[in-house]
Amino acid sequence: MQDRLPKRDEVALELTWRLEDIYDDEKKWEEDFNKIAELADKIASFRGKLSESAQNLFDVFAVSEELEHVLDRVYGYAHMREDQDTANSKYQSLHQRAMSAYVGAGEKTAFMNPEILQISDEQLNKFYAECKGLNKYKRAIGEIRRLKDHMLSSEMEELLASAAEVQGASQKAYGMLSNADLKFPTVKDGKGEDVALSDGRFVPIQMSKDRELRKNAFEAYYGRYEEFKNTWAAMYDGEIKGRIFEAKARKYNSAFEKAVDGNDVSPAVCDSLFESIHDNMDKMHRYVSLRKKLLGVDELHMYDVYVAMLADYDMKVSYEEAKELSLKALAPLGEDYLDVVKEAYENRWIDVIENEGKRGGAYSGGCYDIHPYMLLNYNDTLNDVFTLVHEMGHSMHTWYSNKAQNILDANYKIFVAEVASTTNEVLLYHYMKDHAQNAQEKAFIINHFLDSFKGTMFRQTMFEEFERKTCEMAEAGTPLTAEALYEVYYNLNKQYFGEDMISDPQIGWEWCRIPHFYYNFYVYQYATSFAAAVAIADRILKEGAPAVEQYKKFLSSGCTQDPVSLLKIAGVDLTTKAPIDAALKVFGEAISEMESIVGNRSVQ
Incomplete structure (x- = not known):
């Protein structure tokens, strides 16, 4: 490791993303920023007129589509500029201005949904017949009307829209404390x-x-x-109270019900996940026991969770080597897929290494009109190789959807967002395992796969249980103090890791550092997506072209159907527990394969 992190201006240009592809001159950002209010005002001029004619309804959606393009560029550029150096006050300001403009536009356009709900089905069908262009927006209109029971009056929708920035304050404070100040x-x-x-x-x-x-x-x-435990608790409490406020305002029984309904998914999918995980907890405990045995320790502690179980073997992979590995592993997806991956590498779609003030973790983002971008903090580990292909999977999902759908239909739901990324990871795992140079390297790669199962199927489900339990506590009137949150998290950790793990007292504070707890019940979808990805990758490797074609159809479908139906295109049915149980069976088989390779010896 370097003695210190480089400052942003010390990072090699080729290792940074080229945000100039969005705006090569920030004067253009300012011009687009000013357009936001203009377009929002233009939409507002249709207030009270949407039911008057098919043309009015078409025109307001056409302007809304243009507004989406501009907001996407303005906000995308600003938040990525801030993420590359969160201590940079110029880009803090740019991001804050973009967020305020986003909220302001939401306030001015909040009348649309209530007015669209007031149009009768008969009148709407007449509009579709009169104005063929309106059919372009049929899916978006249908999504609005799907949530009819939870829409409010125009005045109330405006009020909720204006509260959005306030409700985002906890997430903003969390980001500043964890990324810039801590x-x-x-x-x-x-x-x-x-x-x-x-x-x-x-x-x-x-x-x-x-x-x-x-x-x-x-x-x-x-x-x-x-x-800072009380500060973290106050921020998390604010996040949860904001969710509860909106759920009550929109007449949902719980904040969780509102969150999954927004994705057009039944709460039963998450409940089935919990049931399957609890039924298979013995496999997680078996994994922990294997880890303790292979590390050769008398006591296994939480600081022994990330180290490779093969303590006498290590694998360092440079970024250049990782790129080559990714191209070989993703080859089953076809040359057209690989061509775009190569373009990402060659044309600086990726911000690669950590620098002072840079946001931690990794993500795929970007703009509909340009191309996806990826933020990494690459550190030459095997995990970083998998993170690279993971984020590339997100980017490719976005790229395919953006090419096939208009901006209103391209933005796929969170529920399927982790499928493409994890499919890439599973393909990389199979490639690296099959091409391992020796038994020790093969075991090291299986170790990573086991850790992925632990970190995704089990850990993310544990996160979801924490989020569900604490939200239910708040809904029941129980204060979310630092100590109460600690107790919930610590006890879940003990349950998931079992008796062979020493749950060190410090681990009870891990909830403080998880940014996904501010993403409104996001994390369970990592687990369901992981299960779906295991099934999809298996089909691609066994069936070849037909499975690849179906998979790319899924990637290209955006949000044109509900998420569970979209996954059926790729051959996965999450209305049953079968995909979850099948994935956990693979986990058990990988544990057995690891045991057969390393035998009964303890590896020091």
Whole structure:
């Protein structure tokens, strides 16, 4: 690791994303920023007139589509500029202005949905017959009317729209504290030397073979979070109270019911996930036991979770090597798929390495009119290779949807958002396992796959249980204090990891650092998507072209059907527990394969 993180202007240009593809001159950003209010005002001029004629309804959607394009560029550019250096006050301001403009446009256009709901089915069908162009927006109109029971009057919709910025304050505060303001101390490694600790370096350090370093970093890292425990709790409480407020306003029985209904998914899908995971918890405990055995430790601690179970083997993969691996692993998806991946590598769609102030983690984002972008914090680990193909999967899903659908139909639901990314990961796993140079390398790669199951199927479901339980507590009137949140999280951790794991007291503060807890019940979809991806990748590798063709049809479908129906295009039916149970069966088989490779020996 470097002694210090580079400043933004010290990062090699080819390792940064080229946001100039969106705006090569920020004067153009200002011009588009000003267009937002103009277009919103133009839409507002239709207030009270949507039911008058098919032409009015078509015209307001045409302007809305134009507004979506402009908002997408303005907000996308601003938030990515801030993410590359969150301490940069210029881009903080740009992002805040973009957010305010977004909310302002929402207030001015809030009348649309209530007015569209007032149009009768008979009148609407007449409009479709009169104005053929209106059929372009049929899916979007249908989605509005699907939520008819939860739409309010124009005045109330405006009020809720104006509250959006306030409700986002907790997430904003969380991002500022965790990415820009929170600093970590240096820690000692096993030789007594100082090692710099940061958010981006925490997991790589937890993967280190130096157990003393892992322990010291673990305790210092979570100790730092604990110092601000009441602040984290207040921010999380604000996030949950905002969800409950909107759920009540929209006449839902719970905040969770509202969240999944927004994705057109039944709560039963998540309940089935919980049931399957709980029924298969023995496999997670078996994985923990194997980890303890292979690490050869008397006690397995939470700072032993990320290190490879094969302690005498390591794999470093440079970014250049990772790109080559990805192209080989994704080859079953066809040359047209690979051509776009190569374009991403060659034309700087990716911001690769960590720098001072850069947002942690990784994501795929971008603009409909340009191309997807990816933010990474690449650190030469095997995990980083999988993160690269994961985010590339998101980007390719976006690319296919954007090419096939208009901007209103391209934005696929969160429920299917993790399928393409995880399919890429599963394909990479199979390629690397099949091309391993020796048994030890093969075991190391299986180790990663097992860790992915642990981190996605089990860990994300545990996160979802925490989110569900704490939201239900708040809905029942129980205060979400730091101590109450700690107790829920700590007990879940003990349940999921089992008796062979020492649940160190610091792990109870892990909830403080999870950004997804501000994403409104997002995380369970990682688990359902992982299960779907295991099935899709299996079909692609076994059936070839027909399965690939169906998969690309799924990738190109945006949000043109409900998510469960879209997955059926790719051959996965999540109305049953079968995909979840099948994926967990694969987890058990991978554990057995690992046991057969390493035998009964403990690897020091």
